Amino acid sequence: MFNPxxxxxxxxxxxxxxxxxxxVQGKRVLDLGCGAGVIGFCCxxxxxxxxxxxxxxxxxxxxxxxxxxxSQDQVKVQDLCAGEAEETYDTIFMPFPSRSIERPIDPxxxxxxxxxxxxxxxxxxxDVGKVLAPSGEFVFFxxxxxxxxxxxxxxxxxxxxxxxxxxxxLLWYVGEASGHGLLLSVKKSA
Ligand SMILES: C[S@@+](CC[C@H](N)C(=O)[O-])C[C@H]1O[C@@H](n2cnc3c(N)ncnc32)[C@H](O)[C@@H]1O
Numbered sequence: 359m360f361n362p363x364x365x366x367x368x369x370x371x372x373x374x375x376x377x378x379x380x381x382v383q384g385k386r387v388l389d390l391g392c393g394a395g396v397i398g399f400c401c402x403x404x405x406x407x408x409x410x411x412x413x414x415x416x417x418x419x420x421x422x423x424x425x426x427x428x429s430q431d432q433v434k435v436q437d438l439c440a441g442e443a444e445e446t447y448d449t450i451f452m453p454f455p456s457r458s459i460e461r462p463i464d465p466x467x468x469x470x471x472x473x474x475x476x477x478x479x480x481x482x483x484x485d486v487g488k489v490l491a492p493s494g495e496f497v498f499f500x501x502x503x504x505x506x507x508x509x510x511x512x513x514x515x516x517x518x519x520x521x522x523x524x525x526x527x528l529l530w531y532v533g534e535a536s537g538h539g540l541l542l543s544v545k546k547s548a
Pocket of ligand 1: 367368371390391392393394395396397412413414415436437438453454478
């Protein structure tokens with residue numbers, strides 16, 4: 359399983375939740391692509407109503423045994439939001455994959471967690487758009503590479519199908535040699 363300890367994306371999400379910049383108290387939260395579950399556990403600490411830990415990788419089952427895990431929270435192995443009903447979450451967190459490759463990925467390799475096809479970004483936006491309640495918040499980490507700008511125009515147009523782009527907020531930013539890492543939030547259209 360992807361263990362993000364020390365990764366910049368996980369730190370950005372966790373700081374946002376723990377500092378209260380992202381208010382998750384009483385919210386129904388989906389930690390999408392949860393890996394070791396660090397974002398969801400921060401939400402439990404901040405008294406979310408429920409947290410679903412969800413990931414494609416089967417090793418996330420161990421999260422169920424964590425002492426912080428309350429009984430109403432769940433762990434599911436699934437592709438994106440495949441098994442979730444429409445409009446059932448208030449907040450969804452997702453770190454998009456950092457890079458794209460086109461060859462098949464060995465599910466046992468670390469690449470499963472971080473190097474995926476761009477297609478997942480578009481599929482994720484559609485899935486999240488469906489399962490978020492109206493005005494629910496999508497919080498995502500996204501890397502913008504200097505040499506791939508047209509892709510970001512496509513991503514923004516796809517977001518506009520479900521989300522109110524006037525609510526788009528930049529929560530955190532890091533400059534990198536090849537581009538920028540952004541922690542963004544946007545609300546689903548009411
Ligand atoms: C970069 S890791 C992030 C882990 C953790 N949420 C964090 O912030 O540190 C991305 C995670 O997405 C998961 N993932 C990749 N493709 C997925 C899919 N189609 N559906 C659900 N999870 C997926 C990977 O298994 C991996 O755990």
